Amino acid sequence: xxxxxxxxxxxxxxxxxxxxxxxxxxxxxxxxxxxxxxxxxxxxxxxxxxxxxxxxxxxxxxxxxxxxxxxxxxxxxxxxxxxxxxxxxxxxxxxxxxxxxxxxxxxxxxxxxxxxxxxxxxxxxxxxxxxxxx
Amino acid sequence: xxxxxxxxxxxxxxxxxxxxxxxxxxxxxxxxxxxxxxxxxxxxxxxxxxxxxxxxxxxxxxxxxxxxxxxxxxxxxxxxxxxxxxxxxxxxxxxxxxxxxxxxxxxxxxxxxxxxxxxxxxxxxxxxxxxxxx
Amino acid sequence: xxxxxxxxxxxxxxxxxxxxxxxxxxxxxxxxxxxxxxxxxxxxxxxxxxxxxxxxxxxxxxxxxxxxxxxxxxxxxxxxxxxxxxxxxxxxxxxxxxxxxxxxxxxxxxxxxxxxxxxxxxxxxxxxxxxxxx
Amino acid sequence: xxxxxxxxxxxxxxxxxxxxxxxxxxxxxxxxxxxxxxxxxxxxxxxxxxxxxxxxxxxxxxxxxxxxxxxxxxxxxxxxxxxxxxxxxxxxxxxxxxxxxxxxxxxxxxxxxxxxxxxxxxxxxxxxxxxxxx
Amino acid sequence: xxxxxxxxxxxxxxxxxxxxxxxxxxxxxxxxxxxxxxxxxxxxxxxxxxxxxxxxxxxxxxxxxxxxxxxxxxxxxxxxxxxxxxxxxxxxxxxxxxxxxxxxxxxxxxxxxxxxxxxxxxxxxxxxxxxxxx
Amino acid sequence: xxxxxxxxxxxxxxxxxxxxxxxxxxxxxxxxxxxxxxxxxxxxxxxxxxxxxxxxxxxxxxxxxxxxxxxxxxxxxxxxxxxxxxxxxxxxxxxxxxxxxxxxxxxxxxxxxxxxxxxxxxxxxxxxxxxxxx
Numbered sequence: 157x158x159x160x161x162x163x164x165x166x167x168x169x170x171x172x173x174x175x176x177x178x179x180x181x182x183x184x185x186x187x188x189x190x191x192x193x194x195x196x197x198x199x200x201x202x203x204x205x206x207x208x209x210x211x212x213x214x215x216x217x218x219x220x221x222x223x224x225x226x227x228x229x230x231x232x233x234x235x236x237x238x239x240x241x242x243x244x245x246x247x248x249x250x251x252x253x254x255x256x257x258x259x260x261x262x263x264x265x266x267x268x269x270x271x272x273x274x275x276x277x278x279x280x281x282x283x284x285x286x287x288x289x290x
Numbered sequence: 291x292x293x294x295x296x297x298x299x300x301x302x303x304x305x306x307x308x309x310x311x312x313x314x315x316x317x318x319x320x321x322x323x324x325x326x327x328x329x330x331x332x333x334x335x336x337x338x339x340x341x342x343x344x345x346x347x348x349x350x351x352x353x354x355x356x357x358x359x360x361x362x363x364x365x366x367x368x369x370x371x372x373x374x375x376x377x378x379x380x381x382x383x384x385x386x387x388x389x390x391x392x393x394x395x396x397x398x399x400x401x402x403x404x405x406x407x408x409x410x411x412x413x414x415x416x417x418x419x420x421x422x423x424x
Numbered sequence: 425x426x427x428x429x430x431x432x433x434x435x436x437x438x439x440x441x442x443x444x445x446x447x448x449x450x451x452x453x454x455x456x457x458x459x460x461x462x463x464x465x466x467x468x469x470x471x472x473x474x475x476x477x478x479x480x481x482x483x484x485x486x487x488x489x490x491x492x493x494x495x496x497x498x499x500x501x502x503x504x505x506x507x508x509x510x511x512x513x514x515x516x517x518x519x520x521x522x523x524x525x526x527x528x529x530x531x532x533x534x535x536x537x538x539x540x541x542x543x544x545x546x547x548x549x550x551x552x553x554x555x556x557x558x
Numbered sequence: 559x560x561x562x563x564x565x566x567x568x569x570x571x572x573x574x575x576x577x578x579x580x581x582x583x584x585x586x587x588x589x590x591x592x593x594x595x596x597x598x599x600x601x602x603x604x605x606x607x608x609x610x611x612x613x614x615x616x617x618x619x620x621x622x623x624x625x626x627x628x629x630x631x632x633x634x635x636x637x638x639x640x641x642x643x644x645x646x647x648x649x650x651x652x653x654x655x656x657x658x659x660x661x662x663x664x665x666x667x668x669x670x671x672x673x674x675x676x677x678x679x680x681x682x683x684x685x686x687x688x689x690x691x692x
Numbered sequence: 693x694x695x696x697x698x699x700x701x702x703x704x705x706x707x708x709x710x711x712x713x714x715x716x717x718x719x720x721x722x723x724x725x726x727x728x729x730x731x732x733x734x735x736x737x738x739x740x741x742x743x744x745x746x747x748x749x750x751x752x753x754x755x756x757x758x759x760x761x762x763x764x765x766x767x768x769x770x771x772x773x774x775x776x777x778x779x780x781x782x783x784x785x786x787x788x789x790x791x792x793x794x795x796x797x798x799x800x801x802x803x804x805x806x807x808x809x810x811x812x813x814x815x816x817x818x819x820x821x822x823x824x825x826x
Numbered sequence: 827x828x829x830x831x832x833x834x835x836x837x838x839x840x841x842x843x844x845x846x847x848x849x850x851x852x853x854x855x856x857x858x859x860x861x862x863x864x865x866x867x868x869x870x871x872x873x874x875x876x877x878x879x880x881x882x883x884x885x886x887x888x889x890x891x892x893x894x895x896x897x898x899x900x901x902x903x904x905x906x907x908x909x910x911x912x913x914x915x916x917x918x919x920x921x922x923x924x925x926x927x928x929x930x931x932x933x934x935x936x937x938x939x940x941x942x943x944x945x946x947x948x949x950x951x952x953x954x955x956x957x958x959x960x
Contacts, residue, residue, distance in 0.1 A: 159512045194411045198526025212396045217389040230401035232946030238408035241419035244695045255351040258734025262346045267364035269939035274372035276902030277328045285375035291822045293914045332928025366544030378561040392600025403537035410500030427780045462679045466794025480664045485657040498669035506676035509687035523619040530614045535632035542640035545596045553643035554827045634812030646829045660868025671805035678768030730947045748932045753925040766937035774944035777955035791887040798882045803897045807906035813864045821911035
C-alpha cells in the first residue's frame with residue numbers, strides 16, 4: 157500500500173489537474189495511473205517527472221516500441237514490480253509480441269549474468285573498447 | 291586486474307580453442323576479448339556462456355541492434371564497466387548513432403528514476419496491468 | 425510470508441527477551457516489529473543487528489530525522505519493501521512532513537538517474553574530486 | 559574513459575553554452591564538470607538533466623547539505639564512482655564534516671545490511687506500517 | 693501476477709513437455725514450478741535456462757548444498773522474492789539447518805554493508821590483492 | 827582514490843590501534859588492509875564493523891571457506907571491486923581452487939540471470955514455497 161495518499165482528479169488542485177489533463181491528452185486515455193496519483197502529493201515532482209517522461213519517450217532516433225522495451229528491460233533488472241507491470245502493458249500496446257517479450261527477457265537475463273561474470277573476475281577492459289566513438 | 295589468468299589462444303586447450311574458433315568465425319574477427327579469455331580458466335563456463343550468448347543475440351523477432359542496445363541499457367543500470375565498454379562498441383558497429391545512444395541513455399536514466407519513485411512510495415499496481423497478455 | 429518462524433515474546437528465550445526488552449525500552453514502545461521477530465530465530469544476529477542499529481541511529485553529528493531519511497533513501501534505492509514501509513513510518517514519527525518526503529524522493533530519483541548516466545557513459549572523474557578532504 | 563567525446567565550452571553550440579553558462583552562474587564557479595561535458599553530446603539530455611538537478615537540489619523543506627548527503631548515500635549504495643566523488647566534494651563544500659561523513663556511511667552500511675536481511679527472510683510488513691500518512 | 697500465461701503440462705507442446713519431463717526426472721518430483729511454466733511461453737528460453745541450471749547446479753568441486761546457499765545469497769542481495777522462496781526451500785531440502793540459514797544471512801548482510809563502505813569511501817585496492825592466483 | 831585519509835598505525839590513536847592489534851592477532855598477519863585504514867577515520871565504525879565481521883566470519887555451522895565464497899558471491903553481484911579483490915584472495919587462502927572459483931561464479935551468474943527472469947515476468951511464488959521451515 158502506498159505510503160502517501162493517491163490524489164484523485166476530482167480532489168486535485170488546479171496545478172495537478174493541468175498535469176493530469178496533459179497526460180490524458182498525450183496518451184489518448186481517460187484514466188490516470190496510480191503512479192501519477194502518488195506523485196501528485198508533491199506537485200513539483202509530478203510536473204517535472206511527467207514532462208521528463210513525455211520528452212524522453214517521444215519518438216526520435218529510437219521508436220516508441222524500442223523505448224518501451226528498454227524501459228521494461230531496466231525495470232526488470234531493478235526489480236520494480238510496478239514499472240514491470242505498467243511497461244509490459246505499454247510495450248504490448250506499442251506492438252510487442254510474446255515472441256519479442258521472450259527475446260527481450262532472454263537478453264535481459266544474459267546481460268545480468270555476464271555483467272556479474274565480468275565484475276566477479278574483475279576483467280580488464282580491452283584497449284580497443286576505450287576510444288570514444290570507436 | 292583480473293583475478294584469474296587470461297588464457298591466450300596459443301596456450302589454450304583444444305576444448306577452449308574450439309570455442310575461440312567459433313567466436314571468431316561467428317563474429318568475423320580474428321581476436322578474442324578479455325571476457326572470453328578470463329572465462330576460459332573454467333572451460334564449461336566458457337562454452338555454456340558463449341553458446342547462450344550466441345543463441346540469445348542472434349537475429350530473431352528483435353534485430354541485433356535492438357538487442358545490443360538492451361544489453362547496454364542493462365549493463366549501464368548494473369554499473370558493469372566492462373560490459374558498458376564492450377556493448378557500446380558492439381552497438382556502434384551495429385549502427386547505433388550518437389543520437390540513438392543519447393536517447394537510449396535518457397530512457398535508462400528515466401527508468402532508473404521512476405523505478406525508485408514507484409518503489410519508494412510503494413505504489414500499488416493498477417488492476418488493469420495485472421492480466422497476462424493484457 | 426517469512427521463510428522463518430517469527431518468535432513472539434512469550435515463547436522467546438531469555439537471550440532473545442533481553443534484546444526485545446532493550447528495543448522496547450530504547451524506543452519507548454510495547455511492541456516488537458516483525459523484523460526483530462524474524463531475526464530472533466538466530467539470536468546472535470538479532471543481538472548484533474540490534475546493537476549496531478541502536479548505535480548507528482543514535483543522535484550524533486547527524487540528527488535522528490536526517491538518519492531516518494537517509495535510511496529511507498537507501499531502502500527506496502534498493503527496493504526493500506519492508507524497510508521502506510518501516511522507515512517511512514519512523515521518519516514521520518521523527519517529524520518528516522509530506523513536503524520533506526516529496527523532496528527526499530525527488531533527490532533519490534534524481535541520484536538514481538544521474539548515477540546511471542555517469543556509469544552509462546563511463547565518465548572520468550574530474551581530478552579536482554580526487555583529493556581526500558577536498 | 560568516456561564512451562562519448564567531452565564537449566568543451568569553446569567548441570560547444572549556442573544551446574550547450576547556454577546550459578553551461580547557467581550551471582556556472584548558479585554554482586558560482588568558472589568550470590564545468592566532466593559529467594555535463596559528456597551529457598552535452600546529446601543537448602536535450604544536458605538541458606533536461608541540468609534543469610531537473612537545479613530544481614531538485616535547490617533549498618526547500620530540506621536544506622542543501624541534507625540533499626547532498628542523501629545524494630551521496632544513494633550513490634554509495636549504487637556504486638557510482640563518479641557520483642560518489644563529486645557529491646562527497648559537494649557535501650563537504652556545504653559543510654559536511656569528517657564526523658558527519660562517518661555517521662552518514664554508517665547509516666548507509668546499516669541500511670544495506672538490514673535491507674537484505676528483511677528481503678532474505680521475506681519478512682511480512684507489520685500492518686501498522688501500511689496506512690498512508692501513518 | 694505473471695505477465696505471461698503459465699503453461700501447464702497438459703496443454704504444452706512436445707518441445708516444452710520434453711523439458712518438463714527432464715526437470716521432473718532430474719529432480720525426482722512430479723511437479724513443475726511456476727518459474728518453468730512462465731519461461732515455457734518462450735520455449736528456447738525454457739530449454740536453454742533449464743540446461744544451464746542443470747549443468748551449473750550439478751555436483752562438482754562444490755557440493756549441491758553450497759551451491760544452493762550461494763544461489764540464495766545472491767537472490768537475497770538482489771531482492772528476488774520468487775528466487776528467495778524457491779531456493780530457501782531447495783537449500784533446506786539439501787540439508788540447510790536454521791542455524792546454517794542464520795549464519796548465511798549474517799554473511800549476506802555483512803557483505804552488503806561492507807560493499808557499500810568500500811564503495812562509499814572509494815577505497816583503493818591493496819596492491820597485494822591484484823595478482824591473479826594470489 | 828579514497829575520499830578520506832587512510833590512517834596508518836604509527837599515527838593512529840590508541841582506540842584505533844587497539845582494533846588494528848586485534849585484526850592482526852586474529853588474522854595472524856602484520857599488515858592492515860586499506861579497508862580498515864579508511865574506516866579508521868571514524869573510530870566507532872571501525873570498531874563496530876571489525877567486531878561484526880570477526881563474529882560473522884568465525885567458524886560455526888558454516889565453515890570459513892563457505893563463508894568467504896558467499897561473501898565473494900555477494901560482492902560480485904553488487905560490483906564492489908575492492909571486496910571482490912580482497913575476498914577472492916581470502917577465499918584462495920582458505921583453500922578455494924580455480925575449479926571452485928569457476929563453479930562459484932557460474933552459480934553467481936546463473937542466479938543473477940534467473941533472478942531477473944523471475945522478476946521480469948512477475949512470476950507468482952508457488953504456494954508450496956510459502957510455509958516457514960518447509
